[in-house]
Amino acid sequence: MKIKSNNHQPLIRLPLATAAGAFIAEYSDHGLASLDFPSDANPPPGSMAVPPEIRRWHSLTTRAVKTALAGKSPAELPPLDLTRGTAFQQTVWRELQKIPGGQTLSYGQIAAALGRPSAARAVGGACGANPVPLLVPCHRVLAAGGRPGGFSGGMAWKRRLLAAEGVPLPG
């Protein structure tokens, strides 16, 4: 995932070890700001002091990510810092969190749920801008007719996450 050039706020990066690899979680003062998929080029976490509150959030994030990887719904999420998104994007992300595990919607259905039935394309843009995959389940959104659509972290992840929830993609 690309590093945002927008670093108007110092973020604390922490490695998040799972059976699927080491994710990178980034925290701001408000909560979890972004979650990156495992990569071979994981930068070492900054050796700055980690406030106790953030360690507590990281504990919740770790548990939630592992639960999501297992195809189940996390019982508790850390606070999410979505202030980097626009108002429309935040509305979309909130809507995504309402999708129960194992269920998929289309971009058009998300748009309709927001009262903008013709904003499917814009919803796709908001999904692509989602900084917190897995916890904001952008992988449960397909294109119309069951077509796969896209995924920031790569289609392999989208297939894997959906398969864990019992929704295999064709192919």
Add this chain to the structure above:
DNA sequence: ATTTACAATATGA
């Protein structure tokens, strides 16, 4: 049945 092509649409950089 599957692949292209294209217009219309909302949002963001």
Add this chain to the structure above:
DNA sequence: TCATATTGTAAAT
């Protein structure tokens, strides 16, 4: 103005 993780329709394989 241009790009996009869309959608629906149409035409050509």
